[in-house]
Amino acid sequence: MRITPETPTFPTRHWHALDDGRLQCDVCPRACKLREGQRGLCFVRGRSDDQVVLTTYGRAIGFRADPIEKKPLYHFLPGSRTLSFGTAGCNLACKFCQNWDMSKSREMDIMQARATPEELAQAARDQGCASVAFTYNDPVIFMEYAIDTARACREVGVRSVAVTAGYISPGAREDFFAPMDAVNVDLKAFDEGFYWDLCGGHLEPVLDTLRYLRHETDIWLELTTLLIPGRNDDDEQLQAMTRWVVNELGPDVPMHFSAFHPDWRMTDLPRTPLATLQRARRIARDNGVQHAYIGNVHDVEGSTTWCCGCGAALIRRDGYRISVDRLGASGECPGCGARCSGDFS
Template identity: 60%
Template sequence: MKQPLAEAKHTFFAADTIATRYWHRLEDGRIQCDVCPRACKLKHGQRGLCFVRACQDEQIVLTSYGRSSGFCIDPIEKKPLNHFLPGTPVLSFGTAGCNLACKFCQNWDISKSRELDTLADQAAPQELAAAALRTGCRSVAFTYNDPVIFLEYAIDIAQACHEHGLKAVAVSAGYMCAEPRVEFYRHMDAANIDLKAFTERFYRKLTGSSLGPVLETLQYLKHETSVWFEITTLLIPGHNDEPSELDALSRWVCEKLGPEVPLHFTAFHPDFKLRDPPPTPPETLTRARHIAIANGLHYVYTGNVHDLDGGSTYCQRCGQRLIGRDWYELSTWNVDAHGDCRFCGARLPGVFEPTPGEWGRKRLAVALHRRRAG
């Protein structure tokens, strides 16, 4: 039994809880959530591992609709997206909970929260879109935790954004089932997918999930959607930074997704339950970047470190620096109004406006509240 999304919205809106689709009843009376491959099987009153999806009244409900852990205006490069509206501000937010169990989570105070008090800020979709427009943002990003778990809220916000000419951005681990994946990405304009490693062992031991569904999501985005997407891999010393694994990962991206998909290697710092590995040395990121470029990828970046070369975008035909980046601030712009190289006219893949944004590296907290019904 799958309730149509249009009929499910706002069933329990006053309590920030709404009915959902993507679940079915098991023979033993439990209800199975079908949003992600974890397939939580719940009795009445139980919550899934994600915490925000629960079993009530013999169905799966979302218990955090319209509630957020906070809103911030970030540079779009922080998501990271380097080929999507460069230099522009994006209104970013997340909720409590997550459907993965990453021991190295760097937003653990949000994604691992089991307290609804974490969800201090509130906004209905239209209010959130209006706030993004009012503050000069070009897009809204679902980030800090995975939007897969608040799929219904994210879709409603994306629709409200599109009514105002704004874009919707998903920052996700890509761990979801096929049917909700189609529904979700039908409403997204851009995504950054966290490809955490390239071994099932890593995914099983350090995230409590599996690699296969993530690779399926990446191939789906490339071959069956028009969503602009980029990939991020956090390199953790001693866990996923061996040259052989980086070679296999970047070869797969080039062969299965194509050389124009941007790949970001970012630096780890000890956090949450993984505090023994040291911070990622800059030379590890540079080595990973060189391996990926040697394997045919055109746009490979380093992140969480100061690296002008590793953060900049170069023309694949003439080699000129097209977009220079000093941390999250643009320092060079050699892209014409069509998104092409000013020197040789070669196409730069991505989504570009005639002029770059000027938001820079600022991060601005925004308070959004709505009145509760009743």
């Protein structure tokens, strides 16, 4: 589907002209090179009137007030609600996509809701949401819409959360992450072959984004890895991944290991056994990760926040419901005084 004069468009700035007449989109490492009317792999950015434009600005789907724990973020405003939404398209091609009905959509008509950034910010306030979450598909590809919404949210005291695969170019990431308060990055595996064969991308740009977020911003960071049986759940890869996180990002960055269910183009594999998630959590903790969690399955111990000082339960979760919360705004353990990293304001 080409961009036509009838296609709603919004101007962007992360692109440049090539000597052969094409325009290169510089938002992500794909660096799509476009002739007039062509769309990038993400489907929502393309060339129109000799510029690269966004076709989903102000058009969204999936509006829902969720527990912030569902993103998942366990150390950012725990117990609060976030207004979640996304658009269509994605800049990766994951064969196991769990939100494929949105992220792989090529039907722009599914985005029935039209909402300005200011309307979204006000809707979050009206519904008692402490934040807005850009999720379901990767907000990197609709970054202008996400940035403007985050800025509008900040004006009314609402925080902003990006749920992303981190597949973004250095030139665009400073703009994209500047108005964000928290981010959960989907670290899909710790293997270049996995990224290329199953996602159509590369691992190193994601690792570079993680280093940037941790060391050059004040944004709260958590990681999620969907463990797929026989693809990214072996001990060697989990050992390498968790050691890298501790050494490069720090032991206090929470890691979430979530369960795969057969979907999209990988329906021939079984669901992830609970034992696999528990093994991943154990490997992470043994390698120094202070807060390793289990997601998408019922496991109270694996979803509880434990004090890294005395081992006491600080926040006990049963699904998305918090049954015990012993942390105040300072994040200090009431028993030993050790500080739990995060934003508990």
